Amino acid sequence: MELRSEQIRTGVARAPHRSLLKADGITDEEMKRPFVAVINSRNDIIPGHNNLDKIAEAVKAGIYMAGGVPFEISTIGVCDGIAMNHEGMHYSLVSREVIADSVECAVQGHAFDAMVCIPNCDKIVPGMILGALRVDIPTVFVSGGPMLAGKQPGGCGPTTDLNTLFDGAGKVAAGTMTEDELKYYEDTACPTCGSCSGLFTANSMNCLCEALGIALPGNGTVPAVYSERIRLAKEAGMKVMELLRDGVTMRDVVSEAAIHNAMECDMAFGGSTNTVLHLTAIARAAGHPITMADWDAASARTPHLVKLQPSGPRPLSDLYEVGGVPVVLAELDKLGLVDRSAVTCMGTMGDYLDYMHAHCIGADGEVCRRADDPYSPQGALKVLYGNVAPGGAVVKKSAVDPSMLVHTGPARVFDSEEAACEAINADAIRPGDVVVIRFEGPKGGPGMREMLTPTSAIVGRGLSTSVALITDGRFSGATKGPAVGHVSPEAAAGGPIALIEEGDSLTVDIEGGAITLNVSDEELAARRAAYVPPAPKHDHGVLAKYARLVSSADEGAYVS
The missing domain is CATH 3.50.30.80 (IlvD/EDD C-terminal domain-like)
Structure with a gap:
């Protein structure tokens, strides 16, 4: 298979290009390997992104172990929580397009053979997906993971998260919470790095990456501070080299079947309404447009199986503890709602689900309801x-x-x-x-x-x-x-x-x-x-x- 990077490293005419690559420290031996972009949205301002340096190092190790040469490239990001309720929020959705443009420019400008994308929060995930669809090379996504939830005073009662603060500000204004009580939550509700701990936009999109087939199991639910997240990142780096070997590109994976599966999963776990916006844009970019009528039909046929914060009392980490997104997909498969023909980064969705049914316990009945006992027979959106x-x-x-x-x-x-x-x-x-x-x-x-x-x-x-x-x-x-x-x-x-x-x-x-x-x-x-x-x-x-x-x-x- 001819590699795109041959355009910048092979032949006499590419001696100037090789000289610049050698200025990066690339050896003659490495010059013979595939070049893989590692698109990293790491920054100091977004708590879901300030740990992505560790994720990127693990991804690069995985790529190198599997015979590729990784090159890390940065994108921007906007934290919706920090941007909320002032002029900054005008720029959040806009950043999705800027990120997509930057991915396209970086990958096409340097003729990369494959890519691993490392997003985590809000618009960074769909922005990178849109960019990856444009360049259409073998691609795997691995997020930085969700933060752990906060705790009530004394450790009793429901867990807390960023939403506790937004609601708390309203309660202080209404006179039903003191400023000292609010200060406690301010100091404890966001206790670790990672995307905010409920099933908000970031975690919804990172879970849907699994349903789309562009991320490995655990992408949406393994906590940011767990060592398992580092191992997952290494596996993502190795996995993209398998996709490159097999010639499986982003558009091969994000098919009409994959979009159907993501919509079903979205309705089952009732995440952010932003997912409707983002998946609709992703479907258009993939060449398989969907409409509001399609969403309405998905809602009508799909049971609501998972009720996490803010819709319910449980943090996202509870879904991780009972098996994560694969368990939700397996329950939907029992109802015939998953398109098993979809290609994923692990093979077909059917093969993957057969493995799940044979080797996993299945839904616990509480965090994830069973297919025959949903919260509602219709979707959460x-x-x-x-x-x-x-x-x-x-x-x-x-x-x-x-x-x-x-x-x-x-x-x-x-x-x-x-x-x-x-x-x-x-x-x-x-x-x-x-x-x-x-x-x-x-x-x-x-x-x-x-x-x-x-x-x-x-x-x-x-x-x-x-x-x-x-x-x-x-x-x-x-x-x-x-x-x-x-x-x-x-x-x-x-x-x-x-x-x-x-x-x-x-x-x-x-x-x-x-x-x-x-x-x-x-x-x-x-x-x-x-x-x-x-x-x-x-x-x-x-x-x-x-x-x-x-x-x-x-x-x-x-x-x-």
């Missing part, structure tokens, strides 16, 4: 349509109190997250209201900011069983309650959410999959005729560029 969201919207149904599965109330309309937070913190939101936050979509934000601060403030004030929220923005994986995001088309594109007026009656029917503005078609038409869109919020820099290029949320906020 739900798609809603209606005259507010003709293109669809998404809610994490598993994190909604049953009393709020259908809610009708007056609209409280805000044209930014900041304005909504100001009203919530001023106790201007009353039980029964429907909070509407608009002009926060991919174009209108720009960057489709996450709304964890307003949803946490609502929870902290005890309003999550009496107040619904809808937005054309998106939510952190830590969000819980009747929070409906990704409303499409967005307000900035002239979507109906832009036409809602203060006091309008809105119905959010999660059970029925509908979100309805209770005004006549004639009234909506009159409002549309009189509507004047506001000026863009940003007219220069990367945000303005992104706003010009990005698609709608129901298309994955994809930049082609």
Whole structure:
């Protein structure tokens, strides 16, 4: 098999190239081996990434043991928790595209033969996947792993995590928690390096890498501080050399079957609604586009098997203890919901599942429910349509109190997250209201900011069983309650959410999959005729560029 790196190291004309490689310390012997990119998002600011130097060293050792020459290359990253509720959040989703571009530039510019990607948090995972699909070489993903959960005072009660702090800030404002109590959680809820310990966006995506077949078992659940994570990284380095030998590229793995399997797994464990955004973009990049209707169908046929924080009381480490993502896939396979023909980095999904059924205990019945005893016969995420969201919207149904599965109330309309937070913190939101936050979509934000601060403030004030929220923005994986995001088309594109007026009656029917503005078609038409869109919020820099290029949320906020 001809290697791409021959372009930079073979023949008389490549003597200048070899000289530069020798300046890197490459020997004549190494010049005969495949060149493998190790794309590392390590940095000092994101706690899920400050341990990735150790992961990269292990990956490089694995590559070298298997006969390759590793070259480490860095990408950027944005921590959604630190970026939350200020201007920085405009840049989180934008960073996904910057990361994809950087992977493409680095790999194509240097003609690498194969690649191992080391992401961990939020948009870094899908950004690297998008970049890897563009270059389409043998690729394996290995994340930095989740952090361990924090503990309550005395070690009793439910574990704590970053979401404890966001909810706690709302409780302090409401007078139900003291600042000293909040300080305890500030010091203990994020006790180790790693991605935040619940089934939030980062851990959801790292688990879905296993379902997609681009990562080895344990990628999404082995804790960041366990030595098993280092061994997994070495195995990933060796595994990519097997894929190179066999000629298995990224697009061979991320097939239509693989995307189906990831959607099934996503519905079964009910992770972040951001996964809908990212998998939709990934499917488009892979050449197998999916729609909101496909998500709706997946939700209808897939049982909800896993209920981790923030939807339930357990941290992600509990799923690790009972076997991780493979156990979830094995339960889905019993129902015929897994496409066994999918190629993975370990062979076919069918062969892998046969091994699981023969050698593993199976679901424990508590952390992961058995296929015949799910939390719900439908998936944990739900798609809603209606005259507010003709293109669809998404809610994490598993994190909604049953009393709020259908809610009708007056609209409280805000044209930014900041304005909504100001009203919530001023106790201007009353039980029964429907909070509407608009002009926060991919174009209108720009960057489709996450709304964890307003949803946490609502929870902290005890309003999550009496107040619904809808937005054309998106939510952190830590969000819980009747929070409906990704409303499409967005307000900035002239979507109906832009036409809602203060006091309008809105119905959010999660059970029925509908979100309805209770005004006549004639009234909506009159409002549309009189509507004047506001000026863009940003007219220069990367945000303005992104706003010009990005698609709608129901298309994955994809930049082609």
